Amino acid sequence: MAELDKTYLQILDELKIKIRTAQTKAALSVNSQLVILYWEIGKTILERQNKEGWGAKVVQTLAKDLQDSFPQMKGLSDRNLKYMRKFAETYPDFLIVQQVAAQLPWFHNVVLLDKV
Secondary structure (H helix, E strand, O other), rough: OHHHHOOOOOHHHHHHHHHHHHHHHHHHHHHHHOOOOOOHHHHHHHHHHHHHHHHHHHHHHHHHHHHHHHOOOOOOOOOHHHHHHHHHHHHOOOOHHHOHHHHOHHHHHHHHHHOO
8 A cells, every 4th residue: 555655646646746837838838928928919019100100099990999908818908009019010030020029028029029
């Protein structure tokens, strides 16, 4: 019985490690996809401002409409949309965003944008 208990505890520990590893990988993947989405939103805003002269009021309206469409989603404020625009302007190359910037949490990217 003691050997069974020892084997059981080893299996339990191994499974806990696998679960924690999977949770970490999932969180990193979600973060990466969110940063890429934010870059795409920022790029769209930047392009429309350059092509059509969108101003701050349009970005405010866009933020409100996105928040209304996705009430459960945080990060769609007017202020954050402006960060998304700045992010896309600072990193115009998608490969840099995909390979480097997406590895950092959005908040860290925002801090870097404020410091640069």
